[in-house]
Amino acid sequence: MRHESNFLTVNDKVGILNRQSSNFEPQRVLNFAIQRAATNRTALVSSFGAESVVLLHMVSQIDASLPVLFIDTQMLFAETLVYQSEVARQLGLSDVRSISAETLDISVRDPDGTLNMRDKDACCALRKSNPLQQALKGFDAWITGRKRFQSGSRAALEFFEADGNRQIKINPLAHWRPEDLQNYIETHDLPKHPKLAQSFASIGCAPCTSPVKEGEDARAGRWRDSDKTECGIHFVNGEAQRQPQKGEFSS
Numbered sequence: 001m002r003h004e005s006n007f008l009t010v011n012d013k014v015g016i017l018n019r020q021s022s023n024f025e026p027q028r029v030l031n032f033a034i035q036r037a038a039t040n041r042t043a044l045v046s047s048f049g050a051e052s053v054v055l056l057h058m059v060s061q062i063d064a065s066l067p068v069l070f071i072d073t074q075m076l077f078a079e080t081l082v083y084q085s086e087v088a089r090q091l092g093l094s095d096v097r098s099i100s101a102e103t104l105d106i107s108v109r110d111p112d113g114t115l116n117m118r119d120k121d122a123c124c125a126l127r128k129s130n131p132l133q134q135a136l137k138g139f140d141a142w143i144t145g146r147k148r149f150q151s152g153s154r155a156a157l158e159f160f161e162a163d164g165n166r167q168i169k170i171n172p173l174a175h176w177r178p179e180d181l182q183n184y185i186e187t188h189d190l191p192k193h194p195k196l197a198q199s200f201a202s203i204g205c206a207p208c209t210s211p212v213k214e215g216e217d218a219r220a221g222r223w224r225d226s227d228k229t230e231c232g233i234h235f236v237n238g239e240a241q242r243q244p245q246k247g248e249f250s251s
Ligand code: SF4
Pocket: 073, 075, 115, 116, 119, 120, 121, 123, 124, 125, 127, 128, 204, 205, 206, 207, 208
């Protein structure tokens, strides 16, 4: 299959993978992607946010040495950094790579850390999209935690999607609902992000994340009072795209 796949385009591969996995559960999608699919070099991209532990646990059950790319924007809650270390240790993940913007880029473009107040898209590009784009250069495919229920732009999300003409994005949780995630966390007694206890339902950078009120959408606390709904982490032909912002790595 790997030999034949060399002659297929990414869109061809995605079509085949989606047809073969259409009735799979997330664990089977992951297993298929990591062990058997036409994706030789695969990484999990994780924010170690509110629900990230689900995919991290699933991956640890299949291959705890799979590279996990953690984007440290240097704007995260201190609790996220502690949680990241603790989850990686507890699950035995042996190749968690912390990805950050170059110190020089930060010092030139956001020396006082206020770019998020002036231009959120530029800040996300500097601190998230560009470092991730660099880190993903060595991979054929990356696993994300995106789900259909999260927003209208994700409503038709498939397990596999083309990311430009070279890479494949894998969305094993595409069809899961919030209750599926909670059931999984409870069933496996997985550690919860400490900010969840403070009414944070979706957890990103500290300046751009606020608690949600009862009845609000989980992502209402992300970039509150702004039109922004996504990090804009979406690549076309290896280049980060800001618009349309249809993709990100959130989990
Ligand atoms: S979420 Fe906010 S602080 Fe984090 S990179 Fe984007 S704009 Fe900057």
